[in-house]
Amino acid sequence: GEDVEQSLFLSVREGDSSVINCTYTDSSSTYLYWYKQEPGAGLQLLTYIFSNMDMKQDQRLTVLLNKKDKHLSLRIADTQTGDSAIYFCAENVAGTYKYIFGTGTRLKVLA
């Protein structure tokens, strides 16, 4: 089936690192994305990784990709209260217009 899985909740203390995990479905997916949704807003593209990469770093964000296990993770260093949001991973099935979104992980940052 086409299910991208994420854990529903994550709670961390301000200043700690957050790691949000995602298991995707299609081994041929070329691009994998992370989006952030704040309350009352749309999805904001955070970062993405091409499938021939293992890791991508962008300031406080690190994306790790394990193609063998079809596992994607997003690490947020020095997590701040402003990082509290829902994080969605998404895969673009290779050569198609189909984007499959995970159920979202609600990150709560405790001051």
Next chain:
Amino acid sequence: NAGVMQNPRHLVRRRGQEARLRCSPVKGHSHVYWYRQLPEEGLKFMVYLQKENIIDESGMPKERFSAEFPKEGPSILRIQQVVRGDSAAYFCASSLGAYNSPLHFGNGTRLTVT
């Protein structure tokens, strides 16, 4: 550099009325997607359109729902004879290409049916 613009932000309709949701994609983007999000849930794909064509409407109910993306003007998602179960946030996204292009989302229209 305007992103995806959706209006209205909030829409209240009584049961049986029609709801029209508008989406202007990022300038230069000719691919539009509509998604529905229920409270505390993820995104559910509804329809994918290119200019003047519906490519995939497999996620959209066959009755009461329709979508268009005309040559000129915004994409429209139309819901006829709304029911309480249609209450949700409706998001539009656009992309530059059909694939290998990230989706850019609008801030959504929150439809409430009373």
